[in-house]
Amino acid sequence: MSKKKLGELLKEKNFIDDKKIKIAMAVQQVTGDLMGETLQNLGFVSSREIAQVLADQAEIEFLDLKEFNISENALRLIDRDIAERAGFIPLNVTEGNLRIGLTNPGNVVAIDTASKVSKMQIKPLIVDTHSYQEKIQEAYYFLENPITKKIEDALKDLRSSSSANSAVVSELTELLMQDGIRRNSTDIHFSPEKDTINIFYRIDGILQHGHSLPKTAQPGITSKVKVLAGMDIAEQRKPQDGHISFSFLNKEYDMRVSTIPTIHGENIVIRVLSDVSGILRISTLGFGADENFVLNYLFKKPNGIILITGPTGSGKTTTLYSALRELNILEKNVLTVEDPVEYRLTFIRQTQVNAKAGYDFNIAGRSFMRQDPDVILLGEIRDEETAGIAVRASVTGHLVLSTLHTNDAVSSIPRLLNLGLDKDLLATSLAAVVAQRLVRKICPYCKDEYETTEDEKAYLKFAGVKEKIALSYKGSGCETCGLTGYIGRNVVGEILVIDDEVKDLISKGSSLINITEHAKSRGMKLLRENAIAKVIEGVTTIEEVQRVVG
Secondary structure, eight states: OOOOOHHHHHHHTTSOOHHHHHHHHHHHHHHOOOHHHHHHHTTSSOHHHHHHHHHHHHTOOBOOGGGOOOOHHHHHHSOHHHHHHHTEEEEEEETTEEEEEESOTTOHHHHHHHHHHHTSEEEEEEOOHHHHHHHHHHHHHHHHSOHHHHHHHHHHHHHTSSSOOHHHHHHHHHHHHHHHHHTTOSEEEEEEOSSEEEEEEEETTEEEEEEEEEGGGHHHHHHHHHHHHTOOSSOOSSOEEEEEEEEETTEEEEEEEEEEEETTEEEEEEEEOOOGGGOOOGGGSSOOHHHHHHHHHHTTOSSEEEEEEOSTTSSHHHHHHHHHHHSOTTTSOEEEEESSOOSOOTTSEEEEOBTTTTBOHHHHHHHHTTSOOSEEEESOOOSHHHHHHHHHHHHTTOEEEEEEOOSSSTTHHHHHHHTTOOHHHHHHHEEEEEEEEEEEEEOTTSEEEEEOOHHHHHHHHHTTOOSOOOEEEEEOOOTTTTTSSEEEEEEEEEEEEOOHHHHHHHHTTOOHHHHHHHHHHTTOOOHHHHHHHHHHTTSSOHHHHHHHTO
C-alpha cells in the first residue's frame, strides 16, 4: 500500500484544512516556493510539526535538536562537507552506534555515507529542517573555532597587561555573546565585582557561571555593549535600555540590553529573544490533558479577558502565541501590541511599542478599537489605563489576551482591583487566568531511578501528597545534557475559570480563600499539585519543583 502524501498526513493531524491549502496554493503561485515551505511561511504548520509527521509515517524516532547537545566526538568522525552533501548531521555515539539526524526519512544515501565514512552502525533519527540548518552550521563552526579557547586566549592577553587592549576587549565582548548563543542562553549577565567581572548565562531558567574577567576589561566591555545598543556611553549614573541586532552565522539575533549602576560599576543584562521556530501548540507546552481541554475552550471564546500570569521567563509569551495558533485567524481580525514583537506570524496584525515615537500600550489599545478587531493581544497590563482598555474591549464583544505579573491565578483579582478597576466590571469582563511556571525536564539520556530521601518525603507530605512515593527520578549528568541532568523545560500551571459563582464572589469582594476553594471544588489544580504530578510521571525532579514552585 502506497504511503500517504505529506498534505494528507497534516490534514489527519488537524494541522491544516482545505481552506489553508487553498490559501497556500494562491500564495505559492506568487512566490514560487514549494508547498511545504509555503505552509511554514504562512505559519499554518511548523518545521517541527512536519518532521514529527514524517517520523510517525516512517516509524523513526523524532529528535528535537533544540533540546540536544551535539557531541564533538561525533562531529569529528565526519567532515562537514560530506555531512551536508549527504543531508545529515552526526549527533553522538552510543552503544557502538553513530546516531545521525535526517530531515528526509527516505535518505538512504545519508545512512550509507555515514556508515562508510565512520565505519560504524548507524541509527537514524528525524530532525526538523529549520533546526537542522541552524545546528549543522553552528555545531561545525564551534568545532572548527573553539570559542572557549578563544576566550581563554583573550583573557591571557588581558591578564598579561596592566591596561586593557581595546581591540582585545572588543573581540572578547562579541565572543562572550557568541558563547551565550552556543549555550542556548536566554540572558547574558555582565556582573561587576570589586576585582573582577563575572559572566553568567541563564540556561533553562538557571543562572550558570561562565567566565571571570579581570577588572581592567570592565570599561571597554561596558562601552562596547553600549555602542552596539545605541546607548549613551557618558551616562553611568542612570539605568539605560537599548537594543542590539547581533549578526552571527547568517542569522540576526534580537537582543534587549539593560544597564543599572552598582557600587562596582554598571551591571549589564542582555536578553536573547526567541525566534519564530519556537512557537508550539497548546497541546505540546506541557499542560495536562484536562488543562489542554479547558485552554482550547477558553481561547475559542468570542469575548472576555484571558490573562497569563507568572514571573519573567515563565513562558507567558510562548503560551499566548501558542493560543493564537489555535484561533481561526483566517476568519478573525487579530491585532497585537508587544514590547518587543518576539514571534512574527502571518495573518496577524502585529505592532511594537515605540517610546521615542510616543506609541505605547495605551495608545495602541485605544487605536485598535477603530480597526474592527475580533481579538486583541496586549503584551502586558501595566497600569490603570491599560487595564481599563482591556475591560472596555472585552465588554464590547472582543477577546482580549494579555499578561500580568502575579504569583498565582487568584492573586490577579486584587492586582487588577488595585489598578482601579470596578469590581462589577472586572467580574463581567474577566474570563480566565492562567498562572504558570517552567520546570526543567530530566535528561532522558542519563535518567536514573533512586530511593526518595526522607527530606523529599517530608516535602511531599507538606505539599499535600497522600500516597507515599518510594522511588523518584533524576538525571545523573551526561555529555548530552551538559552534565546538568536536565534538558529542556515543561510548563506547569493552574487555570482559574471565571464562572458565574466566581463572578458573584468577585462582585461581593469575597476573600481569595473563598474564591480558591470554589475553584478547587470545580476541578482547578494548583501549581504545586500539577508540578508534583510531573514528578510522579518522571518528567521532573522534586528538587526542581521546590526551586520553581516552593
